[in-house]
Amino acid sequence: VRYAAVLAAEEFQAHHWWWPETKEIIWGGLAFLIVLAGLIKFAGPPLKKGLADRSARIADQLERAAAAKATAEAEAAQLRADLADIDARRTQILADSRAQAAKLVEEGALRNDAEMIDLEARAAADIAAARNRSTSELQHQVGAWASETAERYVAQRLDDALRNELVEDFIAKVGAR
């Protein structure tokens, strides 16, 4: 125990409790510099490149965002214009529809009038034709009856004497030619 206490006392006397020895500082400083140089040499460019890429990527994203924003604004403007156009077209279509409907109503009325006139004319023609047909049939029937009656009357009246008279009349007329 005594020996350990002596060693501890020597140790305590040789090194400050927080300040290293000069050699250690020198060696430590050298090692630090070597590690730092290695880091600068080997890790510096990729790190620098990574930072540059990241900056470029961010700039690109910013540009794309700006472009997207511009496109969106353009589309929004277009939509607003389209909406205005749609309103105008709707108004125009409604106006055209009303005009066409009015025209159709007018034409329909005219057509109905024309059809009515045509129907009346056709009906009048049919009536006239039916009347003519009936008259013609009646005349034909009366003619047939009259003819039949005449034939029957002639057949009753035509005896041999009269037939002989007709023959003589024929001979006389031919002879007189």
Added chain:
Amino acid sequence: MTDPLDAYAHALVEIARSEGNLDQVKHELLEVADQLDGHDALKSALTDELVPVARRQAIVEDLLGGKAHPRTANVVGFLIGAGRAKDLGEIARRMAARVAETSDATFAEVRSATPLNADQTARLSAALSAALGKKLDLRVVVDPSVVGGLVATVGDTVIDGSVRTKLDQLKTLL
């Protein structure tokens, strides 16, 4: 080109003349034609192509056998066999016209509702000859459809004084 009906008429005239029975055959053929014109059923039976020719010729034989000259029956049967039954009347008239021409006359046919006596026939023939300026070979046919009066046919000329025609004209007017 010769009309087939004229050819038939010419052949029949020559055959009948060579056999010496021209007038009789001509007269009988005209009579047969008149009978056919007056009997629609008989005319239909003799002109019906669906009835076998032998059957139609047998009908003719039954009707004319013993009543007409055998040559007449033979000629009618021949015309039926040749498919000329419907032309029998026209062939007989052309035959009569040819016969009349041989004596410088024109065949004339007069249809009357009643038979004419000899005096009427002679006067009618004379009147027609004078009117048309032709010597006529007149044939009188009794045809009740005439009703009254006469219809004279001389070639293409028709002189119609029949009551039938007057009634038809009246019917048309009515």
